[in-house]
Amino acid sequence: MYNRTRDGHPTTNNSLEAYHRSLNTHFGVAHPTMWVALEKLMSYQKRIDNDYEEVISHRHPSITRPHSKWLKAEERKLACVKGYDRVANKVDYLRGIAHNLSL
Known part of the structure; x- marks a missing residue:
């Protein structure tokens, strides 16, 4: 971990925590029903796919800095x-x- 921090690489926890916070924000509820969870996951996957396409095309993804x-x-x-x-x-x-x- 020291070497990763020294070399300026992101720490695993920070990346995972950011992803978890993003997913929770997208869901908007603590305990969704199975169908709501599936719908939210599908729409979240579309958003991830769009961000990926923007990165590939050298545009800035719709994420906050x-x-x-x-x-x-x-x-x-x-x-x-x-x-x-x-x-x-x-x-x-x-x-x-x-x-x-x-x-």
Whole structure:
């Protein structure tokens, strides 16, 4: 995980959490009936297919972009992670990460 973060690759949890939040938002209810769930899944699949086609055709998909404050926070955390080898006291390293977790 350290290497993935250091190299700027997304973490699995973030991707899965974003997908789960998107799916829950699309469903709009906590416990849909079987038929409603099937209809929602089919319409969600159409949306995913449309986004895929837009990416293939080099257009921007209809997804939201991260807010700039989150991008800046990620940049600060990445800078801390990349400086891991330069910090002699690992407690100071953890403090630096903790300070960058709060916005």
